[in-house]
Amino acid sequence: MPTHKLNRTNFGNPANTGNLMTIEEAHALLNEWVPNERLRLHMKQVAAVMKAWAIEKEKADEITALKWEIAGLLHDADWEKYPDDHCRIIIEELEKRNIDPDVIHCIASHGPNYFGVEPKSVMDKMIYVFDELSGFTHAAALIRPTRYEGLEVKSVLKRLKTPSFAAQVSRDDINDAVSRINIPLEEIIQFIIDHQKDVS
Numbered sequence: 001m002p003t004h005k006l007n008r009t010n011f012g013n014p015a016n017t018g019n020l021m022t023i024e025e026a027h028a029l030l031n032e033w034v035p036n037e038r039l040r041l042h043m044k045q046v047a048a049v050m051k052a053w054a055i056e057k058e059k060a061d062e063i064t065a066l067k068w069e070i071a072g073l074l075h076d077a078d079w080e081k082y083p084d085d086h087c088r089i090i091i092e093e094l095e096k097r098n099i100d101p102d103v104i105h106c107i108a109s110h111g112p113n114y115f116g117v118e119p120k121s122v123m124d125k126m127i128y129v130f131d132e133l134s135g136f137t138h139a140a141a142l143i144r145p146t147r148y149e150g151l152e153v154k155s156v157l158k159r160l161k162t163p164s165f166a167a168q169v170s171r172d173d174i175n176d177a178v179s180r181i182n183i184p185l186e187e188i189i190q191f192i193i194d195h196q197k198d199v200s
């Protein structure tokens with residue numbers, strides 16, 4: 001990934017806490033910035049999984065769940081148009097729009113080894129976990145005739161151990177991300193299968 005370290009640790013303004021955009025506005029931004037449908041699908045899948053995790057596992061209220069969803073939906077929004085400045089451009093856009101600092105920090109932490117920002121909150125840690133694993137699980141579904149139908153966790157795990165499969169997905173990043181939380185990889189993959197299979 002041709003990315004640069006952000007060289008910052010603070011994002012957004014605490015005075016903007018609770019200030020979000022509607023999910024429609026977030027989708028509009030995504031559609032405008034990301035013409036590539038496959039890349040948009042990746043972000044919609046991460047958003048769906050983030051939102052579901054917030055509600056089901058973290059018992060989040062509506063506003064908090066929306067934060068998780070927006071972070072997921074916009075985390076790669078600048079990737080297609082500004083690959084050399086990935087993350088910096090969307091962060092600056094959200095700062096300009098006075099968006100909640102939790103959302104911006106979450107986006108900044110989705111690749112600590114690339115952007116140099118350590119995940120702090122549960123939301124930060126989960127976007128890091130879900131980012132690569134969501135795309136990897138999708139790749140594992142796409143090669144099956146029935147796609148997600150009947151896709152089992154153990155077959156995704158087997159593919160993870162096959163370096164040639166989806167070779168661009170960093171197993172080191174996945175292991176690093178999962179090592180920061182206290183949830184079995186099997187549970188994470190099952191959750192991803194269940195919550196992104198119908199996203200289009």
Ligand SMILES: [Fe+2]
Nearest residue numbers: 075076110111
């Ligand atoms: Fe990214």
Ligand SMILES: [Fe+2]
Nearest residue numbers: 042075076131
């Ligand atoms: Fe991503």
